[in-house]
Amino acid sequence: MTIWEAIEERHTVRQFTDEAVEEEALEALQERIRALNAEFGLKLSLHANEELQLWPGMTLFFSSGVENFILLAGPHGSKAAERVGYCGANLLLLAQQEGINTWWIGGTYSMKKVEGEAGGELYGVIAFGYGKEEGKPHRSKDAMRVSRYEGSEPEWFSRGVEAALLAPTAMNKQAFMITGKDAVVQVSYKAGAFSDVDRGIIKYFFEQGAGKENFRFADAE
Incomplete structure (x- = not known):
């Protein structure tokens, strides 16, 4: 797989x-x-x-x-x-x-x-x-509501956002915003319980969808 x-x-x-x-x-x-x-x-x-x-x-x-x-x-x-x-x-x-x-x-x-x-x-x-069933997809927000790329949006960014929308979160909320410019990506999350944990989850899913070779996170060391 x-x-x-x-x-x-x-x-x-x-x-x-x-x-x-x-x-x-x-x-x-x-x-x-x-x-x-x-x-x-x-x-x-x-x-x-x-x-x-x-x-x-x-x-x-x-x-x-x-x-x-x-x-x-x-x-x-x-x-x-x-x-x-x-x-x-x-x-x-x-x-x-x-x-x-x-x-x-x-x-x-x-x-x-x-x-x-x-x-x-x-x-x-x-x-x-091993689940008694495989579970069901959760309802996702539209990509336009959670992402914005300055300039022409590259395919890797779109794939990253698509992956992020399929991620779970600790409190089952998609309270994030993903912005990009010149292959630099910022992931912000609405403050609240588990928001830092949720930001990490979203980052990993975005990275897997986008391909880490295509960008860097704005706060990367």
């Missing part, structure tokens, strides 16, 4: 079967987590065959079988939060390529149970496994 196929086929899934995730897939995720932690200074961790305690209303009406998850943790601060979003998005698409369904959870889990295991500030959780 190509990365673009993963972007198109990934949908949020909240109900999972009790089928154990294949060891090869778990190792692929573990290896990627080790690499991301080393490169970005984070504390992402994978937990397999371990029940995630969700809010009672979620387990009663919306979700089931959440027994595999990734804790998205790192240092305190907005830059770390953005890196968590960026790296979490990386893991979402790798999971999809491995045939695994995912659910990015912003805050409907028991903080008390998992904070001690996180080893750092906890920014969210990715639940994963």
Whole structure:
């Protein structure tokens, strides 16, 4: 499965079967987590065959079988939060390529149970496994409402925006704006809970759609 196929086929899934995730897939995720932690200074961790305690209303009406998850943790601060979003998005698409369904959870889990295991500030959780169904595409805003390119819009920019519109966000909101000029791209996100995390998610999806060789982010070091 190509990365673009993963972007198109990934949908949020909240109900999972009790089928154990294949060891090869778990190792692929573990290896990627080790690499991301080393490169970005984070504390992402994978937990397999371990029940995630969700809010009672979620387990009663919306979700089931959440027994595999990734804790998205790192240092305190907005830059770390953005890196968590960026790296979490990386893991979402790798999971999809491995045939695994995912659910990015912003805050409907028991903080008390998992904070001690996180080893750092906890920014969210990715639940994963084999879904009872493949999920459905979410409703997306029109590209004209979330993007603007000064001058003639190149194809890579359009593809990047298309990918960003297919990304999940921690609070299920597409409150971002992507602007571009002379192959320099700026991603801004409306201030609010998880906005830094969401900006990182959008950046990663945009980058995969646009091709990182075609542009640079305005705030890149």
